[in-house]
Amino acid sequence: MSDWVEVIDKNRKEIDVKQIRKDFPVLHQEVNGKPLAYFDNAATTQKPAQVIAALEHYYKKDNSNIHRGAHTLASRATENFENTRSSVKEFINAPSREEVIFTKGTTEAINLVASSFGERYIHEGDEIIISTMEHHSNIVPWQLLCERRKAILKVIPIFKNGEMDLEAYKKLLSSKTKLVSVVHASNALGTVNPIREMIDLAHNFGARFLVDGAQSAAHLPVDVQALDCDFLVFSAHKMYGPTGVGVLYGKRSLLEEMPPYQGGGEMISEVRFEKTSFNELPYKFEAGTPNIADVVAFDQAISYINRYGKDKIHSHESALLAYAFQKCVSIRGFEPIGTANEKVSVLSFNLKNIHPFDVGMMLDASGIAVRTGHHCTQPLMNWYGIEGTVRASFAVYNTTEEIDRLYESLVRISKRKN
Amino acid sequence: MEDINTVQDEIIDEFGILGDDKESTIFYIMELGEQLADFPEEERKEDNIIKGCQSKVWLITSYQDGKIQFLADSNTAITKGLISLLIRVLSDRTAREIIDADLYFIKEIGMGNIIGSQRSNGLAAMIKQMKLFALAYQSKIDA
Numbered sequence: 001m002s003d004w005v006e007v008i009d010k011n012r013k014e015i016d017v018k019q020i021r022k023d024f025p026v027l028h029q030e031v032n033g034k035p036l037a038y039f040d041n042a043a044t045t046q047k048p049a050q051v052i053a054a055l056e057h058y059y060k061k062d063n064s065n066i067h068r069g070a071h072t073l074a075s076r077a078t079e080n081f082e083n084t085r086s087s088v089k090e091f092i093n094a095p096s097r098e099e100v101i102f103t104k105g106t107t108e109a110i111n112l113v114a115s116s117f118g119e120r121y122i123h124e125g126d127e128i129i130i131s132t133m134e135h136h137s138n139i140v141p142w143q144l145l146c147e148r149r150k151a152i153l154k155v156i157p158i159f160k161n162g163e164m165d166l167e168a169y170k171k172l173l174s175s176k177t178k179l180v181s182v183v184h185a186s187n188a189l190g191t192v193n194p195i196r197e198m199i200d201l202a203h204n205f206g207a208r209f210l211v212d213g214a215q216s217a218a219h220l221p222v223d224v225q226a227l228d229c230d231f232l233v234f235s236a237h238k239m240y241g242p243t244g245v246g247v248l249y250g251k252r253s254l255l256e257e258m259p260p261y262q263g264g265g266e267m268i269s270e271v272r273f274e275k276t277s278f279n280e281l282p283y284k285f286e287a288g289t290p291n292i293a294d295v296v297a298f299d300q301a302i303s304y305i306n307r308y309g310k311d312k313i314h315s316h317e318s319a320l321l322a323y324a325f326q327k328c329v330s331i332r333g334f335e336p337i338g339t340a341n342e343k344v345s346v347l348s349f350n351l352k353n354i355h356p357f358d359v360g361m362m363l364d365a366s367g368i369a370v371r372t373g374h375h376c377t378q379p380l381m382n383w384y385g386i387e388g389t390v391r392a393s394f395a396v397y398n399t400t401e402e403i404d405r406l407y408e409s410l411v412r413i414s415k416r417k418n
Numbered sequence: 419m420e421d422i423n424t425v426q427d428e429i430i431d432e433f434g435i436l437g438d439d440k441e442s443t444i445f446y447i448m449e450l451g452e453q454l455a456d457f458p459e460e461e462r463k464e465d466n467i468i469k470g471c472q473s474k475v476w477l478i479t480s481y482q483d484g485k486i487q488f489l490a491d492s493n494t495a496i497t498k499g500l501i502s503l504l505i506r507v508l509s510d511r512t513a514r515e516i517i518d519a520d521l522y523f524i525k526e527i528g529m530g531n532i533i534g535s536q537r538s539n540g541l542a543a544m545i546k547q548m549k550l551f552a553l554a555y556q557s558k559i560d561a
Contacts, residue, residue, distance in 0.1 A: 032440040032441075033438065033439070033440065354495070355473070355493055355494040355495065357472070357473055357494045357496065357497075358448065358494050358495045358496050361444055361496050361533075362441065362444055362445070364440075364534075365440040365441040365443075365444045366441055387493070416445075416448075
């Protein structure tokens with residue numbers, strides 16, 4: 001039995017979920033005549049009132065374009081925008097603000113690296129390593145890059161329980177490996193990968209390492225200096241922040257060597273028709289007017305997480321996962337997918353003889369929001385030989401009472417066919 | 419045999435009895451799907467899949483005594499239930515009847531609310547495909 005199944009209640013650091021729930025207006029509604037139980041947090045989390053208020057405040061009081069305005073509102077907007085950059089720097093313990101680049105999400109951040117790092121560092125015959133459990137966003141940009149550069153994409157196998165096969169990974173690494181890009185926590189399985197160890201192994205061969213932190217940023221400690229990762233990418237909207245904002249952290253030495261991703265405003269220092277010289281980091285990679293309002297409001301999401309602390313949040317979510325697993329495992333026909341030893345709070349499963357879409361549909365009828373399908377990890381689903389799963393993913397505001405409802409609905413649904 | 423609109427009115431009455439409870443409505447639709455006639459295994463192929471549905475839907479037709487018969491299947495129970503409703507209304511009809519059918523029962527029973535917008539698009543794709551088959555048969559008749 002895995003560790004996370006047994007951690008229930010032992011030395012648990014309590015957080016006041018009742019109080020937290022008050023901060024999330026969207027949770028207080030009925031869906032299909034039943035109170036909403038929102039378990040689709042790995043897709044996107046809900047937003048606390050503080051984030052919503054920051055968005056409204058920005059548009060009501062501070063709206064202005066940033067960085068070059070000669071007026072008070074522009075400098076206020078710039079200051080707020082840049083404050084978020086400082087908060088992100090602290091949040092991931094980046095050495096400097098200049099290494100924090102705003103994108104529109106994890107996907108764009110990976111595409112930026114694939115395009116720009118790829119242009120500078122990937123050549124014919126070079127190898128890029130990803131894993132079987134990657135999200136399509138961490139597969140397709142590398143496939144496209146490999147096609148462009150005649151490079152080779154290699155895939156780390158996994159074990160049936162959803163853990164990374166580290167021995168196989170070691171065998172894939174060689175002097176040809178130029179980049180390893182692996183998810184910190186799997187969106188489809190919940191597996192937390194041993195990225196610290198994986199990064200060290202890659203560095204032994206001089207390869208660079210990108211950490212896809214989309215599913216870990218809100219749940220696990222992520223310290224880029226302790227990890228020594230070369231790139232880290234994540235999205236604001238999966239950590240109680242607004243949609244349309246992502247972060248790329250990159251080591252300064254790499255970012256300075258990499259060519260710009262897109263051309264336009266903000267990213268230049270001087271434009272002449274003969275030649276353009278580019279702005280310094282981080283602006284070199286932030287062409288055009290950025291998503292100012294959402295970046296400004298993102299700061300409140302970071303503050304929100306910091307207020308409770310990731311250790312307490314993670315402890316609460318782990319307890320929920322253990323509770324849910326212990327209850328659901330008794331349901332006839334319950335087939336968990338992904339039972340790694342270390343997990344974030346993702347419960348992925350199927351009910352025997354029932355298509356995941358049907359399970360999701362029936363749960364929705366009871367006001368319970370889950371995700372069903374391949375979770376943008378088709379190669380992983382193919383590896384398991386399944387079409388998809390039902391995924392319940394928990395966040396700071398979820399409760400054991402909500403999980404009881406999930407359990408009771410699943411029992412009813414499963415009885416139809418098992 | 420009852421005409422298309424009489425069958426539609428029957429369906430509206432049946433769903434009316436279920437009331438507003440979404441869970442029982444969904445369970446009912448799934449049960450309807452389970453009563454669908456068996457679909458021949460060899461026809462469960464790529465060519466017979468309807469494009470535009472989230473779930474897999476296979477649809478084939480046959481033509482007998484001037485009427486079109488539909489046979490269909492899906493990998494999800496809810497979609498099977500939806501197809502069974504369409505088949506109940508549209509199968510064993512002339513091409514002209516199918517082409518001219520105004521499927522008001524879908525709106526009347528509040529299908530959009532029951533299945534949501536993504537599945538409503540799939541349902542629309544199924545209806546379109548059934549009408550296209552009818553058009554093809556009709557054009558053969560007219561030729």
